Amino acid sequence: IAGITQAPTSQILAAGRRMTLRCTQDMRHNAMYWYRQDLGLGLRLIHYSNTAGTTGKGEVPDGYSVSRANTDDFPLTLASAVPSQTSVYFCASRRTGGDTGELFFGEGSRLTVL
């Protein structure tokens, strides 16, 4: 079944550790996104990529980095995790970044930083 796969689904992490959240899609979508979702707040964009080889900063990029080596994969890295990065992280994709196509979401990665 085509879609977006995220891993891990849940992780507890000590502060200061490095962590990479993986995201893979098989829909050949050009645009991919990483959001975080916190209680009482809307989805907030961390980083995005409109096409393989390019990335951009979203609303809350500090403390996070991404890469887009190919169309399918869009990993999110926390170089040195802090408790404020405790959140649910969603990867999403759509056909292109320059239109209003439907966003498809992965199932989410629940990260707890202690």
Next chain:
Amino acid sequence: GQNIDQPTEMTATEGAIVQINCTYQTSGFNGLFWYQQHAGEAPTFLSYNVLDGLEEKGRFSSFLSRSKGYSYLLLKELQMKDSASYLCAVADSNYQLIWGAGTKLIIKP
């Protein structure tokens, strides 16, 4: 600044009709989306409006007034499975989505 407002929580009765409102102020407008999110799950697409008026899709309808910066999602013949959060999002001038905090809809028997 950019802002999306929607009620935090609403309660309705099974079989009834409920209207969830969304108001927005954004830099540019390239359409408004509604997504449904069940607890612990990913958001899923419900509707998209870019022109004024009502879009109907089964039990769900979405309305847009661009001049008022206003939209609503109308759910008819409510079912228990409609208990979820409903997220309003606006595509800005760069086609990036600005999200509201979501409205948690509780359906009572």
